[in-house]
Amino acid sequence: MATTAPVREVQIEYDVETPMRDGTILRSTVYRPAAGGRYPVLLSRTPYGRDAGTDPLYFDPLRAARNGYVVVRQDVRGRYGSDGVFDPSHQEADDGHDTVQWAADLPYCDGTVGMWGRSYFAETQWRAAMTRPSALRAIVPGVSAAHEPVDGFQMRGGARELGSRWVWVHGPIGPDLLARQHAGDPAARQQAMTGLLAGLDSASTGDLLATLPLSALPEPDPATAGLMASLARDVTDTEWDRTRLDGRYDRVQAPALHIGGWFDVFLAGTLGQYRATADLAAERGTRPPRLVIGPWPHVGVAGVCGELDFGPTASGAFVDLTDLHLRWYDATLKGQEEQLTGDPVRLFVMGENRWRGYDRYPVPGARAEEWYLQPDGGLDRRVASASAPDIYDYDPRDPVPTVGGSTLLTPSLPPGPYDQRAIEARPDVLTYTSAVLQQPYTVLGAVSVTLHAASSAPDTDFVARLVDVHPDGRAMGVADGIIRASARESYPEPGVVRPVPPTPIEPDTVYEYRIDLWATGQTFLPGHRIRVDVTSSSHPRWDRNLNTGHSAYDSADTAVARQRIFHDPDRPSLITLTVVEP
Known part of the structure; x- marks a missing residue:
């Protein structure tokens, strides 16, 4: 942290106004040392209410102010105390640029600005940074979305992120939209809020999101309906070009400290942004980024996630994420390079429950190893012998329920590692399990599954999950993914997205x-044993494939698909794991 002694008093100013280039006024809460002087500004821009509670395990603004920083927390355009109309993502570049430059000119700022925050706060950092405001010298995006909108943000493998999209629109976003919509009519506002809460209750039980077609989902108010329109778009929709950040990081000059979680719904964004900024730094000869990944979901940095306790060292308190932020800013904003210590990449390895340090990611010395699905439900390093395929029927009217994982759903469907035995007992879930391991086996990096499969339907989905089977039989989910058959050409290999028009498959x-x-x-x-689960749904996390070739947004007609999974020398199905030494 800063080498000077912490200040004794912090002054907090509310409703500090910032004019945008079009005259719209945005409002902030400012924390600053009361003794006067000039300090770097740490700016966060949020749609969730600037005075809403913060998580001090992640970042403590009061502690930052006591260590010689001015902290500005701003409501983005059209949210809470700020004027204007909320237009997610599209408004944040210009508004972010204007706010950074405004902050640099504050009488108590020394002319330098850093940005911080996670999720949507992270997106506001990237969009501001891409405009290259001269005062912006460092960013710390956490659990960052919007890297590639069709790879985890709005869609995944061609399937729509139904659950997280609906919950975001109706939970964090909906109430303030409705309050603004009915500002002059308390009765209408109360009615709209009642409808919103009823919808959230129904979503928590799973009943609401079982609605077909999805376009018939009840909306408490037109203010929220437009934000759900993304469920109608396919992978080639031009809207994704407007929101996509991938391929545009060359516009960013500010160095980044990236923070993510293994169970974050936007993990791919964090890792993709780290790799992009690391490549650019190497090419330019500039400060390399840093990366921290814990056993955390999208919200929260505790040592307990899902049904597993990863120990006290896994928590944000032990890691001291506020300290990591401040050391980064001490180096990048105050020139105190000696404060930037430790490995540039810190990754928590679950199972052994300890942090490992590296100089880069993917980690040095990692290698890919393949484990092949076997005809008897086994999983082995050897290719399976000639065998008949495994068969199951997928009925969209009875989808496999979502149990844990990298999700952002209602509190009744929490994220993280959960026991999968209940869903593995279903006839529409196949399991492939290794022999009992005699030595520790560490997976640290990319994971993917290759399936050779056939379906009786013109379109369908395949879901694959990596599972850690404990000696007592618990089958704890580790990572999963999905592919929509009609979108297969848009996802030709892991980590690569090439949007092309969806094409049906030949039954x-x-x-x-x-x-x-x-x-x-x-x-x-x-x-322990390594297991791979194969099925065709995880609902309500992803929208169901109806097996008809029609979108669940427009149609309620379904068909049962007979799925065949092949595992023979000519058509091997396998999981590829990135392995390092224990």
């Missing part, structure tokens, strides 16, 4: 499908 024809499970840090301990 009962074998295709090769690549399912990106993104990445993990997991040591499978002696006595």
